[in-house]
Amino acid sequence: MTRLTDLSLLTGWLPVTLTVLGVLGAVWLLIARSRRYVTVTAPIVVLTAAVFTTALYLVVEEVWRPLSDPIAVSVYVLIGIAVAAVLLVVPRILVRRRVWTAVVTVLAAAAVLVAVGVRINLIYASYPTVGTVFGVDELDHVAADQLTRTAEVVTGRPLTSVWHAPAGLPAHGKVLSASIPPTASGFEARDAQIYLPPAYFADPRPLLPVLVLLAGNPGAPEDWFVGGRLARTMDEFAAAHEGLAPVVVVADGTGSQLANPLCLDSRLGNVATYLAVDVPAWTRANLQIDPDPRAWAVGGLSYGGTCSLQLATNCPQVYPTFLDLSGQDEPTLGDRQRTVDAAFGGDTAALLRVNPLDLLRTQRFPDSAGAFVVGADDAEFRPQVERMYQAARDAGMDVRLRELPGGHDFALWSAGLRDQLPWLATRLGITP
Secondary structure, eight states, X not given: OOOGGGOBSSSSHHHHHHHHHHHHHHHHHHOOSOHHIIIIIHHHHHHHHHHHHHHHHHIIIIIIOOSSSOOOHHHHHHHHHHHHHHHHHHXXXXXXXXXXXXXXXXXXXXXXXXXXXHHHHHHHOOOOBHHHHTTOOOOOBOOGGGOOOOSOEEOOSXXXXXXXXXXXXXXXXXXXXXXXXXXXXXOOOOOEEEEEOGGGGSSSEXXXXXXXXXXOSSOOTTHHHHTSOHHHHHHHHHHTTTTOOOEEEEEOSSSSSSOOOTTSEETTEEHHHIIIIIHHHHHHHHSOOOOOGGGEEEEEETHHHHHHHXXXXXXXXXXXXXXXXXXXXXXXXXXXXXXXXXXHTTOHHHHHTTXXXXXXXXXXXXXXXXXXXXXXXXXXXXHXXXXXXXXXXXXXXXXXXXXXXXXXXXXXXXHHHHHHHHHHHHHHTSOO
């Protein structure tokens, strides 16, 4: 029997049911036995909500622009519906001042709000199950002081040719939360979330490759484990390869939920140095992994995808392999001039010196390889990903482009990682 926390919020009967209840709640809020309410009060409230939402859209998308990716218009429409539902509660109760009317009205508004949340979640697929909404964590965590170095290690390329899983190997990997100090960068990052595959807990221990993953904007490292279902993807791969999988360091590339420091060194923070110097140095010093850069890759979704290509072009000696999931064709705060002004004080040349597209046009990268993944329905990002794929190919990179069913959401990014993991494993030295 399926547990309540395991119920899907993306498919099946639950999202449909919650949406229907929201529609019924909206009908209750809009209709009453009062001509004045139906013809005057309710329309005024709905118009007010529409004006508020339009103003919100203009402020966020045209003035403030806190995010690297524009928020879908459909999200603003849903926000407007939620605002209207809240504003209608009191007028609807006042139509008939009875206790049961008040209770039903509050429940109706709550149903609308839940339905709006469900519909927004269907756009981004951020919370795949009921449990993820309420923070139910079924990951197997491990503390740093529980990790020890083994006297013997197993090395070889590919690892599958020299590794045989010992008896009693865990069926699942474990997750370590770690604060990676910004020794060289000074960038104040949130804790990294690190996936350690089952083979990491063997003795002797195989020297595993490292995949540094980055979340989007807005976002946090935990997003890869919630919407991205990272642990499940890696566990499935490990189960098919005697416990072997990359160690995945999900590092913080923004510093906060809404920050957009563009994944470069600028007035907005030294993010590039943090990810290219501090993160690898800490990982090599604190985890028993393969230190060879050939066994290292960087990847990410959306903002993180853009960032992965930035690191691959600016620091190919650190990250000769990358995975760009729905990235942009350049780091941006909305437009080129705004970006240059905020990050470099108006110095366009400073941006061009680190911009991936410009680097790919002027340099060669014969030792680099990467994979680009984008959703077939991602009208905004698909042309940008295709442009960067062609530029990388022209610059001598060994690259591949994969278009998967879907849009710009966690369902696509989770599928993209799963799709490219066999290629990454071969590139990083796990499989032949």
